[in-house]
Amino acid sequence: MQKEQAPIGFTLEKNYDSEFCGSIPLHLVNLIQRHGFLLTLDKQNLKIRQVSENASEFLNLPIEDIQGRPIASFLPNEQAEDLKSKIEGKNSQEKIPFTLTFQVQGQEVAFTALVHPTEEYVLIEIEKAKLPTETGTFIQLYQQTKYITSLLKQANSIEEIAQITVEEMKKLTGFDRILAYQFDPQWNGMVIGQAKEEDMEDYMGLRFPASDVPKQTRDLYLRNPYRLIPTREYKPARLIPVINPITQRFTDLSECNLRSVAGVHLEYMANMGIMASMSLPLIIDDKLWGLISCHHRSAIHPSYELRSALELLSDIVSTQLAAKEREKSIELRAQLRGIHAQLLEQLYTTSNFPDGLLNGNTKISELLNLSGVAVLYEGGVWTEGQVPSNQEIKELVFWLKRNQNTAVYATDTLPKQYVRAKEYHEVASGLIMMSINPEQAEYVLGFRPEVLQTIHWGGNPDQAIQMEADGKSYHPRNSFTRYQNTVRHTSLPWLPEELEAAEALRSAVLEKIIRERY
Structure with missing residues (x-):
């Protein structure tokens, strides 16, 4: 099965979050x-x-x-x-x-x-300060903000929220291109919304490696409402004296919007063909969820009033994204609770719990979106769907006993965690384990097949950082041309709601076993 574009939660083979870039003291x-x-x-x-x-x-x-x-x-x-x-x-x-x-x-x-x-x-x-005629009056900005907010409330999906945001912000600001990024679990940014001038490069659907926004930069976004670079061709201004006379240290500029930008980022902007940029964080539950990134091919200096309106809008967008994610989660939980209730009824109306999970009208595979299931209990092995051989399952259980001591364990990259699984990656690149009695090697195992995924990158991520011979200086990649690679030995990711459902099902199974025995 081949999918055109990997979902945001998909686990990539390589970690592109550069420790070197993330260690540079940008605030000093x-x-x-x-x-x-x-x-x-x-x-x-x-x-x-x-x-x-x-x-x-x-x-x-x-x-x-x-x-x-x-x-x-x-x-x-x-x-x-x-x-x-x-x-x-x-x-x-x-x-x-x-x-x-x-x-x-x-x-x-x-x-x-x-x-x-x-x-x-x-x-x-x-x-x-700029005159109101240069930026629009407060009333005009307020009216435009209210209008955009009303559009966002009508959106039906995260992608629609992102697209409305970039289109309306482009009208409001006049930037040449505005992108909405969502971070994946490994901090690579995926473009989920784009509004641009026709002759600018198309980045929609592309991923940008985590080293483009390294850890320290991400941390600063939690403390700053926006990051503005009116022109990359500025000459930095020094603080005089160099050492803060009050603290006898460098002044911490973490909170400052005026803080100068690392030369490598200015080089990155030049390679991208933009002169000015402005970025606004999208924060959900005190965590950086994504970014709104504004690009302009010539110098541009939005007024403080306009920046304040964009800051407010980014907060509103974050709230709408959070609400949409909660809505999706609530719907999925309700669906899974219904399946769980049917499974529970089967568990208590069958003589043994493996039959209740595998052979009724409702199956565990429906609850956890599985292609195969194996239940190991009291020396027996029950299977349903596509699973490894009994010998391979027993060897997998031996590995689990030695390496996993949690009640529920899930991975969408089993062949990378357990090398022997490469031999049957087609049927078991994803695994969820519910332990029943680990000492007796009693488990419920759920499998997901390998899903070949094409990752579309904005430039080759393996060339995102180009070090010089001194091992200290480095440069960003100079090409953002679409680059593709295929991820193997990986299944669809496990959703948090599915993991919760697995926890609840495990508890129900243990309760049934205890009742029968005691």
């Missing part, structure tokens, strides 16, 4: 992008102790005339008092948005500021 770079500037304030007196070197470009002042001064000396009294009271009233690291009017050399300049209070200091990210 001491550099920011130049579309804004950064101030580090002493939390006690709100004096500016550290400043990005490009602040002079925004304030038209030398760095030495900025450093050491209280931030209140630049602001109207009301704003200075408001800033002070809100910082003092915040014990968490929640980001506080402000509109600040800097008074510099007799002129007033409006900025949008994002304030990050920490235990030891306060970080302030500052960008020049």
Whole structure:
């Protein structure tokens, strides 16, 4: 059986989650992008102790005339008092948005500021405010957000939610291409929604290896509502002084949207043919579920207001995705509970439980989507459907006794876990085991056949990272041309609801055995 595209939960043969990429300290770079500037304030007196070197470009002042001064000396009294009271009233690291009017050399300049209070200091990210005519008024953004939300609520599937999201966000933002990714269990990202200009490369349905978004980057997405790169051709601005005078360490920029980007990612963008990007996390149950990735072929700088609208939309999309996943799960659980009830009735109306599982109108194979079942009990072996030979089953049970001590064990890559299973991978690439009495080698075993799956990649994943001779420097792949490989010795994945059903069935079988014996 050949399927055109592997499902999101499919286990791949190789782990592409690079430990090397995931170990780089992205939050301690001491550099920011130049579309804004950064101030580090002493939390006690709100004096500016550290400043990005490009602040002079925004304030038209030398760095030495900025450093050491209280931030209140630049602001109207009301704003200075408001800033002070809100910082003092915040014990968490929640980001506080402000509109600040800097008074510099007799002129007033409006900025949008994002304030990050920490235990030891306060970080302030500052960008020049844009006029409403440049970005759309609050009312316009609110109306568009409400409209998109109403469309999302009508969606019937995760894929439909993803497609509505990218199409409407493209209209809202003007980005050339917007993709919706879902992470698979091994952190490879699969494109499940796409809206793009006609002459741009088509990535729909492609997987991108986990090394494209390594672990540390994924962790930072849990702390940042978005990641914006208005242009990859910026020259990073240093923090002055290099060492934070308050902590005597590098300043932690984990929370900062202005944080500079690793050179390898800018190279990745160039290879992809894009100048600017913006990414928004999709978070479900405090875990990174996926990303919305916006691409543009020229420099683009969305306003703070538009970014805030997109941040809100990504939260709404995450909520809708979670609701759709729960809905699917509830429907499947209800279906499995009905099958379980019928099996339970058969168990208690047959003389032995193997017959109740295998020979009635309802079978265990229907409950767990199996192609074959073997029950080992009191020295006997009962089988139904496509299963390995009795000798192969006994050898498998011997391996299970030695290596698996859980009540229920499931794998969709049995030949990779147990080498002998390669000899019968056609019928048993997937295994679910329910232990009855392991000491006596009594088990219920369910099998799934090998399903050959074609994986479509955005470029060759084995060339995702190209190391230089020094073993330290590396480059991203320079081609995103569709690349295919076929995964073997793998079955369809086991769903969480199926594992729960297996647990419940095992408990019912044990209860029947105990009642009969005692």
